[in-house]
Amino acid sequence: MIALALACLAPAVPAHAAQTVNLILNWTPAADHSPFYYARAQGWYEQAGIDLAIEVGKGSGVSSLKVGSGGAPFGIADLATMLVARGKGADTVALMSIYANTGQTFYWLKSSGINGPKDFAGRKIGNPPGDASRVMWPAFARAAGVAPEAVTFVNVGPTAKTAALKSHAVDIVSDFYNSHDVKLKEFGSDLGSLNWKDIGLNAYGNALIVNGAFLEKNQKLAGDFVNITQKAYAACVADFEPCLKALLDQVTGLDRQEQEQQWGRIKYLMADEFTTTKALGWIDAGRMQQDYELVQSYLGMEKPFAVESAFSTRLLDPSIRMDASKVPAPQH
Structure with missing residues (x-):
C-alpha cells in the first residue's frame, strides 16, 4: 500500500520525450514572431510533444532554401520568395499565411529628391x-x-536600415510595413514610402512553411504545430500584452513601444476576407495562382510546378479565425 501511495505521488513521466523541432525565422525576432515565443512560454508546443527551437533568420530566401533542403522542418518566409525557391527545386509547402497582405515597402527621404519609383x-x-x-x-x-x-x-543588415538611410549610405531601404512607426519617429514628414500593394503587387507576405518530406512523415506533428500557432496568433490578437512579455523575456534588445506599434500594423497585414471568415492563416487558391503567375511572368520559373502542390490549408482549424473587430485601419 505504501509503495502504491508513493507511486501515486510521483510526477507523471511523458511516454515519449518531446521531439526537438527547429523553426527558422525570416529575420531577427520581433512582434510578428511573438506568438511563437508566447506559445512556447505557455508550454503549448511542449504539451504536444514538440520542443521548439527558434533560429534567427537572414531573409526569406535563406529560410526558404534551408527548409526546402531539409535543414529545418519549419520556417517563416515571404510566400512569393518561397515560390521562387520551389521553382529551383526547394521542397517547400506553405501551411499558414501570417501576412495576408504584403508587408513589402520601400522607404526614402523626400529631401533626397525621390518622390516615387x-x-x-x-x-x-x-x-x-x-x-x-x-x-x-x-x-x-x-x-x-x-x-x-x-x-x-x-548589403545592409536588417537592424541597420534606418541608420543607413539617415547617413545617406543608401537612398532607399526596403522594410516591412509593420516597422513604419519607427521610421516616422526618426524622419517625420521627410519620410517617403510606397507599399507594393499600392502599385498592384499584393502577393502574400510571410507564411509558415514546412519541408515537404517532413510533412509527409510527420502529419500529426505538423497538424499540432499549425493549430498551436493559429491559437497563439489568435491569443495575441485578443491581448498582445502577454505575448509582448513573452517576446521581451526571451529576446534581448527590443524596444517595448516599438513592438507595440508594430503589432498594431501586423494585425492589419494579417486580415483579409479569407482569414476572417475561413480560418486564421487561410491561403486562397486563387491568390496563390496569381502569385505564381507573378513570379513566372517577372522572374521566370526554372522548374514549373502545379501551384496547388506548394500550399495546403487542410491542417488549419476553421474554428480559429482572425478577429476582424481587432483590425485597425491602415495609417500613413
Missing part, C-alpha cells in the same frame, strides 16, 4: 542579400516602370 533609377537600395524585396525586385521594377538593372543594391 520613377526616381529610383541610379539610386542605391539597402537591404540584406536574402531580403524578399531584393529577390522580387524585377517584379516591382517592371510593374513600376523602372529598368530592373537601373538600381544598385547595397
Whole structure:
C-alpha cells in the first residue's frame, strides 16, 4: 500500500520525450514572431510533444532554401520568395499565411529628391542579400516602370536600415510595413514610402512553411504545430500584452513601444476576407495562382510546378479565425 501511495505521488513521466523541432525565422525576432515565443512560454508546443527551437533568420530566401533542403522542418518566409525557391527545386509547402497582405515597402527621404519609383533609377537600395524585396525586385521594377538593372543594391543588415538611410549610405531601404512607426519617429514628414500593394503587387507576405518530406512523415506533428500557432496568433490578437512579455523575456534588445506599434500594423497585414471568415492563416487558391503567375511572368520559373502542390490549408482549424473587430485601419 505504501509503495502504491508513493507511486501515486510521483510526477507523471511523458511516454515519449518531446521531439526537438527547429523553426527558422525570416529575420531577427520581433512582434510578428511573438506568438511563437508566447506559445512556447505557455508550454503549448511542449504539451504536444514538440520542443521548439527558434533560429534567427537572414531573409526569406535563406529560410526558404534551408527548409526546402531539409535543414529545418519549419520556417517563416515571404510566400512569393518561397515560390521562387520551389521553382529551383526547394521542397517547400506553405501551411499558414501570417501576412495576408504584403508587408513589402520601400522607404526614402523626400529631401533626397525621390518622390516615387520613377526616381529610383541610379539610386542605391539597402537591404540584406536574402531580403524578399531584393529577390522580387524585377517584379516591382517592371510593374513600376523602372529598368530592373537601373538600381544598385547595397548589403545592409536588417537592424541597420534606418541608420543607413539617415547617413545617406543608401537612398532607399526596403522594410516591412509593420516597422513604419519607427521610421516616422526618426524622419517625420521627410519620410517617403510606397507599399507594393499600392502599385498592384499584393502577393502574400510571410507564411509558415514546412519541408515537404517532413510533412509527409510527420502529419500529426505538423497538424499540432499549425493549430498551436493559429491559437497563439489568435491569443495575441485578443491581448498582445502577454505575448509582448513573452517576446521581451526571451529576446534581448527590443524596444517595448516599438513592438507595440508594430503589432498594431501586423494585425492589419494579417486580415483579409479569407482569414476572417475561413480560418486564421487561410491561403486562397486563387491568390496563390496569381502569385505564381507573378513570379513566372517577372522572374521566370526554372522548374514549373502545379501551384496547388506548394500550399495546403487542410491542417488549419476553421474554428480559429482572425478577429476582424481587432483590425485597425491602415495609417500613413
